[in-house]
Amino acid sequence: MCKVRVFYRALKIDYMIIVKEAKTLDRYILQEKAKGSVIGFVPTMGALHRGHLALIERSRQHAGFTVCSIFVNPTQFNNAGDFRRYPNVIEKDIALLAEAGTDMLYLPSVEEIYPGGTDGLEQYELGYLETVLEGQYRPGHFQGVCLVMQRLLSMVRPHRLLMGLKDYQQCMVVKRLLQLMRSDIEFIACPTIREPDGLAMSSRNMRLSPEDRKKAPAIYRALDYIKKELRAGELTGLKAKAGQQLTEAGFKVDYTEIAHAETLQIMDSWNGKDPLVALVAAFLNEVRLIDNMVIA
Ligand code: AMP
Numbered sequence: 001m002c003k004v005r006v007f008y009r010a011l012k013i014d015y016m017i018i019v020k021e022a023k024t025l026d027r028y029i030l031q032e033k034a035k036g037s038v039i040g041f042v043p044t045m046g047a048l049h050r051g052h053l054a055l056i057e058r059s060r061q062h063a064g065f066t067v068c069s070i071f072v073n074p075t076q077f078n079n080a081g082d083f084r085r086y087p088n089v090i091e092k093d094i095a096l097l098a099e100a101g102t103d104m105l106y107l108p109s110v111e112e113i114y115p116g117g118t119d120g121l122e123q124y125e126l127g128y129l130e131t132v133l134e135g136q137y138r139p140g141h142f143q144g145v146c147l148v149m150q151r152l153l154s155m156v157r158p159h160r161l162l163m164g165l166k167d168y169q170q171c172m173v174v175k176r177l178l179q180l181m182r183s184d185i186e187f188i189a190c191p192t193i194r195e196p197d198g199l200a201m202s203s204r205n206m207r208l209s210p211e212d213r214k215k216a217p218a219i220y221r222a223l224d225y226i227k228k229e230l231r232a233g234e235l236t237g238l239k240a241k242a243g244q245q246l247t248e249a250g251f252k253v254d255y256t257e258i259a260h261a262e263t264l265q266i267m268d269s270w271n272g273k274d275p276l277v278a279l280v281a282a283f284l285n286e287v288r289l290i291d292n293m294v295i296a
């Protein structure tokens with residue numbers, strides 16, 4: 001049985017403190033910093049799976065005090081239906097995080113993050129990164145990611161920030177945000193955790209029908225195909241073939257692309273040297289899945 005102790009506006013389950021207000025969060029963070037703890041931070045939108053828990057585990061290796069946040073951020077959804085349907089399984093999430101050894105869970109409300117509402121907020125200078133791939137297909141998405149990240153980071157004030165390479169472009173955007181903020185927070189990118197059949201773990205997977213769940217690993221196979229067939233020279237034919245495989249598997253494809261792994265410049269030919277990443281975004285019915293693989 002886990003030990004439950006109730007504090008003023010904070011609930012302590014076993015060794016995990018649950019906080020809903022920035023004021024309370026601040027008190028705990030100050031206390032931990034005074035003790036000399038290194039703070040690791042794992043921001044999430046909940047509906048947690050092993051991919052998220054791997055970030056917690058990694059944080060525990062790199063930091064003495066791990067804070068996780070769960071906040072379904074309205075400003076990063078360019079599709080209202082997707083926001084409404086985002087899974088909410090908070091009790092299960094709390095149990096998973098406590099079991100994984102998380103020290104603190106921050107569960108802010110929308111008002112806490114956006115006290116003045118969500119209109120007319122700051123714009124970030126993301127340049128090229130915002131114009132391609134997810135930036136192109138989800139207008140405004142990365143502005144929303146930056147808004148919530150800046151707020152969360154200013155509240156948690158971590159030494160280390162841990163995020164997943166499953167969201168490759170998001171990692172690049174958040175690194176850019178840290179530069180814009182002139183922040184010295186250390187960014188730690190963690191590898192993608194997959195199901196045994198190759199499907200990247202994602203909170204959205206639980207919205208797939210049983211038939212679509214069977215089709216979903218085709219994304220991994222398409223990425224793997226690109227990696228195996230990659231040769232110096234033209235890349236357009238390879239991208240098209242991988243896209244065709246996904247269409248034949250029943251997907252509606254947004255993009256099947258190959259990009260420079262450090263700049264995300266779209267590559268139509270390869271000199272045999274540049275580091276490359278293949279990236280896919282595709283729908284199975286109304287569920288949009290993304291994945292990527294570093295291929296060179
Ligand atoms: P989300 O809850 O989807 O916003 O994700 C929260 C964090 O978990 C982000 O840094 C994601 O990149 C990361 N993440 C999501 N899925 C995976 C996965 N399969 N493997 C590793 N990290 C992941």
